[in-house]
Amino acid sequence: MPLYRDEGVVLRTAKLGEADRIITLLTKAHGKVRAVAKGVRRTKSRFGARLEPFMRADLLIATGHSLDVVSQADSIAAYAGPITADYDAYTAANVIVETSDKLVTAENERTVAQYRLLIGALNALARHAHAPAHISGSYVMRALAIAGWEPRLTSCVVCGGRWDAGDVFFSIPAGGLMCARDHTPESRRVPAVAVTQLRALVEGDWPVLDGHDLMPETVRLVEDWAEYYLERPLRSMRLLD
Ligand SMILES: [Zn+2]
Structure with missing residues (x-):
């Protein structure tokens, strides 16, 4: 059988037969790969814990x-x-690998940016x-932004009017902010702090984020944005509610 070498992160594993597992990986050069690890469930497996999630x-x-x-x-x-070893980190890691697994649907498709982010x-x-x-x-x-779904968070998606401060509306299907004049019935009113936090999450602006909990409205925006654009709910994220 032809061989290839690559580096990868284990997204999830599933039992196969008596002692094997199917390992789902995001690799650097081959995209998402599913591969069998033989004998990995035996106590003396030559793979040790190297093919566990994360x-x-x-x-x-x-x-x-x-x-x-x-x-x-x-x-x-x-x-x-x-x-x-840390429950909150473990919960967050599950959200991350589940998102990666659902987002990168095509196997063997090169996705270096997604890999680096992961x-x-x-x-x-x-x-x-x-x-x-x-x-x-x-x-x-950021993973959704790389895939082409980045919310517009500085101006109204309808009129392009700049948003600076104050409560504003947000439409998930329309892709971002809406001003009071243009907002559609399915849009929701969001506090300015939630928009600022969402923008900091998209940009990885840690000084804005560190030291403050995310507002419930911010958490809900992330969940709903992911669910809408992945076209399915993130199970591990809904467990956080
Ligand atoms: Zn507008």
Whole structure:
């Protein structure tokens, strides 16, 4: 079987037969890859914990007829240890890998920007660089922005009038802010702070985010934006409510 080498992050795993697992990975150069890890559930597996969720590894993969097979895995970064030791970080990491898994639908499609964003977010969680909910919220908004769904947060999507301060309306299907004159019935009124926080999440503007909890309105905007543009709910995110 032909072999290829790539680095990847484990998004999720599923049992296969007695001792094997199917590993879903986001790789740097081959996009999303599903591959079988043989014997990985045995206590003395040669893979150890290197193919658990949130792990980043250098991989040697054999191209199979139906599914690829992991031939070798060397750890690059063991994000899983510090992440699973902290409940909030673990919850945020689940939102992140679920978003990545749903967003990158085409397998073997090159998605370097998505890959860099993913390892940046998991690395930040493992280092406790910022509040876990901020890291996952920012990851979700930025991953969707890379995919082409970035909300317009500085001006009205209808008239283009600049928004500076005060309550404003937000329409998920229309893609951003709406002024009081143009807002449509499905838009919602949002406080200025929620717009500022949402913009900081999209831009990864940590000085704006650090030290303040996200407003419930901000959290709801992230959830609804993700659900609408991914065309399905994020199970791990709804569990946070
Ligand atoms: Zn307007």
